[in-house]
Amino acid sequence: MDFSVPAHVQDITRRVRQFVDLEVIPFEAHVDEHIDGLTPESLADLRAKAKAEGIFAPQLPKELGGLGLTLEEIVPVFEAAGRSTLGPLALNCSAPDEGNMHLLHMFATPEQAEHYLKPLAAGETRSGFAMTEPAPGAGSDPNMLQTRAVRDGDDWVINGHKWFTSGADGAAFLIIMAVTNPDVPTHKGATIFLTPIDSQGIDIIRRVPIMGGNDPGGHCEIKFHDLRLPNSAILGEEGQGFALTQKRLGPARLTHCMRWTGIAQRALEIATQYATEREAFGSALSGHQSIQWMLADSATELHAGRLMIQHTAWLLANGNDARQESSMCKVFVAESVNKVLDRAIQICGAKGISRDLPLSRWFEAARAFRIYDGASEVHRMVIARQVVKQFGGQVS
Numbered sequence: 001m002d003f004s005v006p007a008h009v010q011d012i013t014r015r016v017r018q019f020v021d022l023e024v025i026p027f028e029a030h031v032d033e034h035i036d037g038l039t040p041e042s043l044a045d046l047r048a049k050a051k052a053e054g055i056f057a058p059q060l061p062k063e064l065g066g067l068g069l070t071l072e073e074i075v076p077v078f079e080a081a082g083r084s085t086l087g088p089l090a091l092n093c094s095a096p097d098e099g100n101m102h103l104l105h106m107f108a109t110p111e112q113a114e115h116y117l118k119p120l121a122a123g124e125t126r127s128g129f130a131m132t133e134p135a136p137g138a139g140s141d142p143n144m145l146q147t148r149a150v151r152d153g154d155d156w157v158i159n160g161h162k163w164f165t166s167g168a169d170g171a172a173f174l175i176i177m178a179v180t181n182p183d184v185p186t187h188k189g190a191t192i193f194l195t196p197i198d199s200q201g202i203d204i205i206r207r208v209p210i211m212g213g214n215d216p217g218g219h220c221e222i223k224f225h226d227l228r229l230p231n232s233a234i235l236g237e238e239g240q241g242f243a244l245t246q247k248r249l250g251p252a253r254l255t256h257c258m259r260w261t262g263i264a265q266r267a268l269e270i271a272t273q274y275a276t277e278r279e280a281f282g283s284a285l286s287g288h289q290s291i292q293w294m295l296a297d298s299a300t301e302l303h304a305g306r307l308m309i310q311h312t313a314w315l316l317a318n319g320n321d322a323r324q325e326s327s328m329c330k331v332f333v334a335e336s337v338n339k340v341l342d343r344a345i346q347i348c349g350a351k352g353i354s355r356d357l358p359l360s361r362w363f364e365a366a367r368a369f370r371i372y373d374g375a376s377e378v379h380r381m382v383i384a385r386q387v388v389k390q391f392g393g394q395v396s
């Protein structure tokens with residue numbers, strides 16, 4: 001086992017951290033002022049600076065303007081970027097674009113790559129991934145997919161209702177999951193389509209108001225009314241929608257964990273600083289055992305989460321499906337990040353609740369992490385299936 005971080009990755013991590021501290025964190029004070037957290041001008045300015053610093057898009061191959069780092073190598077880099085929720089945006093490695101770029105890089109035709117991937121990789125556009133539907137459609141159970149694409153001559157005609165398509169308002173294009181063959185099980189009969197967002201038949205109804213919002217493009221409710229797309233709009237092949245999505249979701253879950261570890265680490269640092277400076281009952285707060293235990297538990301959970309991320313990244317990078325490990329990692333990191341933030345607020349008392357510190361904003365935003373990319377209960381179901389299978393049993 002070798003846990004050492006290569007020198008070039010250490011160097012990039014250090015420079016990303018410095019960039020986030022000096023250039024990005026100052027924007028946090030204004031995050032509530034803008035519907036997207038940042039103005040388009042500020043975002044473009046930050047991205048230009050990140051390019052000039054040679055730290056833009058660490059996860060992308062060099063031919064797409066990135067740094068060409070592997071999944072294992074991006075672990076500390078994404079954590080450093082994630083020390084601010086604005087950091088991954090500045091570096092063009094934020095959700096959902098980062099996962100969408102990964103998907104397109106794996107499966108887009110040269111024409112699709114030219115049209116959709118290149119501008120997205122350059123940070124000139126944004127994208128949305130439209131999978132989840134309101135009841136009775138697909139949520140935790142993707143087999144409940146209701147959106148239909150029906151053949152009409154050389155075209156496909158799509159009708160359906162999606163919601164929580166992150167980033168859709170102002171995006172250049174959507175990636176849509178729709179059933180193309182209702183006569184086979186959904187996981188074999190669904191297909192992914194790419195479409196410019198200004199195509200006729202796409203109706204963005206609203207940004208769904210959420211706790212911890214101000215994410216670029218919001219989380220949108222969308223209806224498709226007779227959206228007509230050519231066969232060339234299909235990503236991969238007809239019927240491959242779920243297989244392709246699995247390739248996107250494994251690494252995307254892990255990159256969420258990396259970024260949120262950055263926020264949780266910073267929360268621990270803020271709490272520790274407050275605990276060493278603030279006095280109560282004759283000593284600094286850090287002198288009281290109950291505070292020490294909170295700090296110790298947070299540091300321990302962060303360490304365990306990092307190891308789980310590193311191990312799962314290693315498994316995926318070496319061609320393993322790592323389904324169970326990535327579920328374990330998602331559950332553990334999503335839940336421990338929420339606990340670390342909760343403890344940090346408790347340690348900082350009223351100041352923790354205030355907007356003078358970023359903790360309360362992060363706390364609101366982190367709650368959704370236990371739901372998106374698979375709710376904790378669903379990942380526990382996946383883990384339990386494997387555990388029970390090992391003993392010859394079955395879980396429905």
Ligand SMILES: Cc1cc2nc3c(=O)[nH]c(=O)nc-3n(C[C@H](O)[C@H](O)[C@H](O)COP(=O)(O)OP(=O)(O)OC[C@H]3O[C@@H](n4cnc5c(N)ncnc54)[C@H](O)[C@@H]3O)c2cc1C
Nearest residue numbers: 129130131132139140164165166368371372373374375377
């Ligand atoms: C901030 C945010 C951003 C998102 N971005 C996107 C996006 O860009 N694109 C997209 O397509 N979707 C997106 N989603 C949707 C997300 O993927 C879904 O919310 C998630 O898959 C759960 O589906 P659901 O909300 O319909 O929950 P439901 O399926 O209605 O489930 C509700 C709850 O039931 C419980 N549950 C479900 N199944 C089980 C089970 N087997 N055993 C026990 N309990 C269970 C869980 O606690 C779950 O939270 C986003 C969601 C949020 C909150």
